[in-house]
Amino acid sequence: MDRAWEADPPDVSSAQPAGTLQVRPLVDRAGWQAAGEVSLTTRPAWERALGSLAQQDVEVCHLELSAVTFVDVAGVSALAVAAQGLPEGRRIMLEQPPAALGRVLEMFWPGLRGVEVVSR
Numbered sequence: 001m002d003r004a005w006e007a008d009p010p011d012v013s014s015a016q017p018a019g020t021l022q023v024r025p026l027v028d029r030a031g032w033q034a035a036g037e038v039s040l041t042t043r044p045a046w047e048r049a050l051g052s053l054a055q056q057d058v059e060v061c062h063l064e065l066s067a068v069t070f071v072d073v074a075g076v077s078a079l080a081v082a083a084q085g086l087p088e089g090r091r092i093m094l095e096q097p098p099a100a101l102g103r104v105l106e107m108f109w110p111g112l113r114g115v116e117v118v119s120r
Helices: 041-054 073-084 099-108
Strands: 023-027 030-036 060-071 093-095 115-118
Touching: 023 041, 030 041, 041 060, 060 073, 060 099, 060 115, 073 093, 073 099, 073 115, 099 115
Parallel strands: 030 060, 060 093, 093 115
Antiparallel strands: 023 030
């Protein structure tokens, strides 16, 4: 079973068209790599990936976001809820997220435990 989730059919080009999100498991560490945007149409795939992160039995779950171009506030909210549901001592490491994601986290969830942002 392919554990990648997509909100739209796969695109054969290397660039992500607007309104798509691809989420695939990382091969070298626990977590996911996302590409595209998190919005109303792609949120189900985003929330499935976040739910899967929360179920992994590892201290650090990686979420590689360098190819994510946009995350709406509801997508950031889903991330915050997932982080709040993690057991004590576990965290989600956001790797190279869009700058706005970190700003929204800081604005609405300052000091949120369970999320570590590694910027560009």
